[in-house]
Amino acid sequence: MFKKILIANRGEIAVRIIRACRELSIRTVAIYSEADAQALHVRMADESICVGPADANLSYRNIPNILSSAELTGAEAIHPGYGFLAEDGHFAEVCESVGVRFIGPSAEAIRLLGNKVKARETMKKAGIPIIPGSDGVVSGEAEAIEVANRIGYPVMIKAVSGGGGRGIRVVQKEEELSQLLKTARSEGRTVCGDESVYIEKYFVEPRHIEVQVLADEKGKAVFFPERDCSIQRRHQKLVEESPSPLVDEKLRRELGRAALEAVRATHYVNAGTVEFLFEKEFYFIEMNARIQVEHPVTEAVSGIDLVKEQIKIAAGQGLEFKQNQIKCQGHSMECRINAECPEKFTPSSGTISVFHLPGGPGVRVDTALVSPTKITPYYDPMVAKLIVHAENRELAIAKMKMALSEFFIEGIKTSLPLHRRIMEDQTFINGRYSTNYIESFLAASLSTPPDLPL
Amino acid sequence: MFKKILIANRGEIAVRIIRACRELSIRTVAIYSEADAQALHVRMADESICVGPADANLSYRNIPNILSSAELTGAEAIHPGYGFLAEDGHFAEVCESVGVRFIGPSAEAIRLLGNKVKARETMKKAGIPIIPGSDGVVSGEAEAIEVANRIGYPVMIKAVSGGGGRGIRVVQKEEELSQLLKTARSEGRTVCGDESVYIEKYFVEPRHIEVQVLADEKGKAVFFPERDCSIQRRHQKLVEESPSPLVDEKLRRELGRAALEAVRATHYVNAGTVEFLFEKEFYFIEMNARIQVEHPVTEAVSGIDLVKEQIKIAAGQGLEFKQNQIKCQGHSMECRINAECPEKFTPSSGTISVFHLPGGPGVRVDTALVSPTKITPYYDPMVAKLIVHAENRELAIAKMKMALSEFFIEGIKTSLPLHRRIMEDQTFINGRYSTNYIESFLAASLSTPPDLPL
């Protein structure tokens, strides 16, 4: 086992990794930017080194300074956390080249999965369902009609160079296709001078379901009960739960098999997450080559410490448990508490002078909050993760409501009020939500009387 | 189910009960003394009423004001927590007489168990092993020798009216008995004018093992995996764990059977704890008619929320699980963090302006700490309970060490440094400790070099 690990991250995930290291009797080196000199991860680590100014590109992404720090402190491995350098193939490669173990998959796997087109091709070859659509650009109306008929309506026409909603048209039936194809082409041409379009299956109310995997260097791999992360706004997850209220035992096994297939196809080692879109069937979206923010819900239902497992795998230890030893006990849920306006999602910075974290049985808070904390505008606005675990989904919601009701942060705006409202919302309680949930929930909220503040 | 509960307590247990109520959608009424106007339980409750001045006898034990508070707020039940009025038979009786449900056993059961002699007799009749000894006072040397031979040496001669070590003699073998009997008698006569003595089995290195029980009004009762609470100083528990490193499955069942027998013999309803002394065999000491400080370790290994169960039982609901559904998963440990000097155990009061509570997977902190908190000299010095849960005892100790290392309280002295040292101590790690542990541990500590501060 490693004697010393450098944590190339900040905030709650750095704190989380330091805790795992402590339990494994591994000494820790924190790196920090000048803006984070007083941060909790710096105070908790055995050693700490300033690697640059507030700008993350010059500090938390400063590869030479981070590697120098590892060299100077004698750290044998680097845990990248999530974000920053976590999915930077170059960084993983340089780490290995200077003899520091990168706690994560190989540089090759990171690069392959980072290229969305290649990843999709690899998964398709491995027999994993991918989102149906044209093979690249469609040449004309005849091909478009042919593709749409093959994958079934509704379909989405997307300008290759479009984005932000521009150059995208949803086609409900064949009669509309010809006209909307023209519109999408012309919009693509207007916006970015490229009228190439491709066609993809359009999902009306899809869910985001993902499967956590662990794989060791000996080729042994296991999957965990799925996480449902459909509660998102602008592709940012807000609430995650495990298991999904939608998935039964049969589907769980199918998802797991597909996830393990993805591991094999990419020669993946360490912790990773295979993300699927689900609407009647499941389709591969992408595979994330890192520990994820929402990993605690999986830890809660499985009883397995994923960060400790990451470290053990990187140290060359084989997985100590088999697939059939991975349980799915009770129900877990996570709310991401962001420093932002709960209605408009604009970041909120300031000094948190007073806060109170919830506690009691089945309640876990992962945070780097320490009083007083300055929430700077430089980094991720997430200030805490509130995780609950209970016997079933209903009790987990009751526990989350309880915990949210006593969670108190003063000095900045947070998403706490939004989470409190979600936990009272009948659509969420029923578990019948899609990735459109937050949008429609907020739209409905705005039409409620003003005496129900967000 | 109740709509509103009054919590006749303060501190962490009041907070704990409020959390349980919130999860059950029960509204809460806090009571508080003038010294506690800013306390967390007051802030968390839906309503709160000042019931008296700082002196607990005039506030938290003020029965008329507490019952008036229940009447005025329409609270249907009162949860007494532990301490204060929790084991006051009169209070339980008055509650019921004014139509407020007392969340705990009947007044009769409380009174019976409060009388140590009667409780012992009841258990003896029910066939539960009690500490062997004379049936009351021994008349002379002949009887003393006969009793000592029957129960086996070493024995303890205790003056009936003695106390604080006076009038107590440990007899190792028969030859010593005659002389020590005289000494004990004369000491009893000198100290309190009474030379009556009785004889009890003396235990050299006993352990304190206790069994949590739950019993509903329909006569259904279950027991939980034992707790080992041998780490005590002056009969104050410091560290508790479940299961005991000493108890195997067979002994666990025997202890459980004895505990259920105690429930039956006392017609006990609600949560209770049967305490045993263990040295080769187990012997009944007493039964506590309340929720206990150390209940979270049982919650951790069993996954059952004992405070919620207390409330459900009081509301007339039957237990929803059977004996064979009560698991013993992994290992749990609790450290009581007291506001006191870690060496001399003298209470420490002051203002806690800065503190940091540990977190992460498997870590639970039950506390009423909120910044700034004034630790007054009026009440119990316990400021927090740190509970960990891991797959086995070794990992639980590693987790406890990790959590203690980041637990930080500024402004008062606490027992945190003592706990950190206990977790490093080989005798504790081996699990081979008795109720003498703290005494001998501290004695050994004092002889260690001064560069190892407590």
Place this chain on the structure above:
Amino acid sequence: MDLKEIKSLIQLLEETDLTEIEIEEHGRRIRVRKEQGQTVSLSAPLHTEAAALPAVSPVSQALQPQQEFSNETEPHLAVIHSPIVGTFYRAHTQGAEPYVQVGDLVKKGQILCIVEAMKLMNEIESDHDGTVVAVCVEDKSSVEFGQPLFKIEPAQ
């Protein structure tokens, strides 16, 4: 006094981490100051937030914690506090005349009101000779321990 100047100081204070600004010049002194993480901002944060969330925890709070029992602004007045938790009655029986009215002269030992607790009528007496200047509680409302009931201007 330049109000604008003071306002700009307050603004400056609110925008920064400072807790106090003090200026003394030309025989004039201005001091603006805020409390951080201390008593002021902590008066009742959990309640404050809960109160903003009626949908989540409908807090009606029949009895708000009364923390302003002292009589700092009127130090010359005597305050009669409730010695028990109960229901405050101004008269002996329903519909009867109140024991006292504002403006009444009262003697030490004179009954001012009744606080009923557990069906027991507890007569509350004045501990001062003087004039009743305020009745602090509505008839038939709940009172907690230490809550001010009357204010009395002691006789000279």
Place this chain on the structure above:
Amino acid sequence: MDLKEIKSLIQLLEETDLTEIEIEEHGRRIRVRKEQGQTVSLSAPLHTEAAALPAVSPVSQALQPQQEFSNETEPHLAVIHSPIVGTFYRAHTQGAEPYVQVGDLVKKGQILCIVEAMKLMNEIESDHDGTVVAVCVEDKSSVEFGQPLFKIEPAQ
């Protein structure tokens, strides 16, 4: 101004739970004040406590976080900070003469030292003309980003 008097006031303040002492006499005013739950008491509590616990977490801390990078006490001096993390060398090769000594006159652009990082020798130049008044780091020791290396008294 009586510095001793102020110091004793500060000490008094630190020994008690008070947060402020103010004395005004003979047209002079002294006010000392501390924040509770604020920056001062929080400089590094976790490290402080950990440091008192060698048995539990043997903290050797090769590199202590250096939070005193500013040059508040000597505002006239220019400070050369390390732009990278690495090992500080005063000389080009082992045994050679140091690039500069205290007292040396240096020119803007002149090499002052080397910070080695990942086997690369990075030459650190002076950004001022002036006199070297202090070398802040021991030869061959580790430096972090922003750590002061030299203090230079700029030429007029």
